[in-house]
Amino acid sequence: MVGLIPLIVLAGTGCGEGGEWLEAPLGEAPSALEAGNALNPNALNPNALNPNALNPNGLAVGALSFIALGSQALTAILDPGPNGALSREHLRYAVECALDSSQSFSFGWFDASGVYHDEIYTGVLGLAKSWAGAPLGGEEQRWVSACLAARTNYYRVPVMLSSRGPTKAINKQNTPELFTFTREEGAFWGNIYGSSPALYACHVPENDAASRAALRDCAAGHIDPTTGAIQPCGAIQRLGSCDTYCDPIAPKNGIYHPSCFTDPANRSATMNLQPITVFLQ
Structure with a gap:
């Protein structure tokens, strides 16, 4: 092939x-x-x-x-x-x-x-x-891209995550993870393999301090200790609160955002149905 x-x-x-x-x-x-x-x-x-x-x-x-x-x-x-x-x-x-x-x-x-x-x-x-055995289709490219973004660490240190999304492989409904990983960090989506490679993240403002304490800065935002400015995490574009950039989490669907978008004013044209929502302990 x-x-x-x-x-x-x-x-x-x-x-x-x-x-x-x-x-x-x-x-x-x-x-x-x-x-x-x-x-x-x-x-x-x-x-x-x-x-x-x-x-x-x-x-x-x-x-x-x-x-x-x-x-x-x-x-x-x-x-x-x-x-x-x-x-x-x-x-x-x-x-x-x-x-x-x-x-x-x-x-x-x-x-x-x-x-x-x-x-x-x-x-x-x-x-x-x-x-x-076969090329990745567009949907698969988006899943792998979201996974890469979710697994990126600003400090390059291993942190255990609960990665969840609307696909069987990471649907954690009725699993122990739902009870041990309860603090939402944010969500990641995009396509690094497309003609215009792009990755995005949203965060949960009330959990940012805890995420940073756990050495997870790519959604929460890494704060430069000298300037106080938010530093980028590679190619990941940090957009804002997940409440603004994603559809709400529905508990019955496995505790994840079913879709996210880069422009809340133009949801239909910018929606991604393959986001990965990350939870920390």
Whole structure:
């Protein structure tokens, strides 16, 4: 199948070349591994994605198969420099968001010293399981994008989250998470893989201080200690209160915002039906 999935490519000065990947075996990307008693797709997971990994300087298209990836995408994930590290981090988190625990993507690369590294990225949440064998559609792109935004941490430290949304993979209705993760941080949505990549967040003002204390600043807003100004969290645009930018949470639907929008005055044209609502302990 011709690949249609944008994969992050982070260009920049001082980066190495793509390594010797054509001269050595680099693994493969199986569509699924033998299922085991691994992490449940609904399970909580730590989130510490570097905000810089959300900023694509260029996009290449390719299916989630090493053979099908385009040369630009391969160069990005095989780059031994810092931009390569960001590309691999982005891909790892995207795979964790999209695939479930029975699926994985694997490849190998050489660092600047010529040392070979195996990478095996195993799925977690299962928001777009078909990515293992087919391109991501628009809805799936939005789910993975929202998941990446929700899992981004300004400080790059792991924080346990309850990520919820209107899809089976993260519908937490009747689960213990509803009783242990009760403080709403905010919601995340957008599409980093579209022609105009964009990510958005809303926050819950009365919970901002607690979110910051838990080292979760991307929705609440990171306050610069010198100027007092709110600092951006990578490509995520912080819009305002979730009461303004999302439809209300309905307890019976699993405790999440069913939709969010970037312009409250033009809801129908700017609505996103794939937001992820995050709750903290």
